[in-house]
Amino acid sequence: MLWVDKHRPKSLDSLDVHPELTTRLGAMSEDGEIPHLLFYGPAGSGKKTRVLALLKRIYGPGAERVRLEHRSFKTPSNRVVELTTVASNYHIEMSPGDAGIYDRYVVQDIIKEIAQSRSISASMGGGGSDDKKSKIGHKVVVLVGVDRLTKQAQAGLRRTMERYTSSCRLILLCHSPSKVIEPVRSRCLGVRVPAPSESEVCSVLTSVCRKESLTLPPALAARVAKASKRNLRRAVLMIEACRVQQYPFSEDQEVQMTDWENYITQLAREVVLEQSPRRLLEAREKLYELLTNCIPADVILKTLTRELVKNLDCKLWGEVFKWAAFYEHRLHMGSKEILHLEAFVAKFMSIYKAYIIAEFM
Incomplete structure (x- = not known):
């Protein structure tokens, strides 16, 4: 088992970073009646870990007994869409964005199914003897990557939230709330999970190594924390x-970066060295290879932009960032x-x- 799974905190009390946020979530879940929640923050900040810990606080150990399910959804055009979900007796977790343009059918069907089924906790209790927990009569649907849903799926999500709010609670996870439509955001309590500081990352790394009976030099921990971008x-x-x-x-041990990051770094250098149709065609092939290896397009764009500006005069930064933002918006609105x-x-x-022509010619 990977360390990231082996040492993942299982309860709110065992979370290492953002103690004030942990306290808020603990107080919110005292009676088990939570509102719809929208967790947002950068990748690796601990959104999903906090959600799972919150579910355990509400429903008890039963929320940890999960099973992997392969579900099939039928669209009005009779196309079958398959999706993998993780579910317990109290909640279901899924990434509807994986269904592509058919995500709205997946969202509506799964929420309708969960909301119309009677929660086991209503009759058996929430995994504990607390009377408050025994009165919980709703299940929870955890939707990961809500900002990747199409606008039609988000609009359908809003209608479904209103219809089944008495028997179902939604916990939405995303990186950027600006990509979630206002009607959905306004129906959820926003919970911002910021990236941990580098010192907090170092503390967690030291703790993980201690549990593995390893000695981690502080200098190496600091370099890893910086390379991981928190x-x-x-x-x-x-x-x-x-x-x-x-x-x-x-202390001077090499910190290995991922292959795809090294690939983008190489691409950025090549683009800066030569601007020609031939180089553009080569860049297209490299970009396509990254996409076929399941690197998200927005991650490619952000990483490429960051690597490009490292090789540029600061006079060009504003212009490059402006067009990066423009094409990031196009990525979100388009399909290719x-x-x-x-x-x-290009x-x-x-x-x-x-x-270059203006400066040196």
């Missing part, structure tokens, strides 16, 4: 990779991701070529 999940994976690479740890990524690279080449 992504706690990624930091734990990186320190485990360092353990496989070399132990005992050394490769076209928008290629268009961004636009960058145009901007950089014009700058």
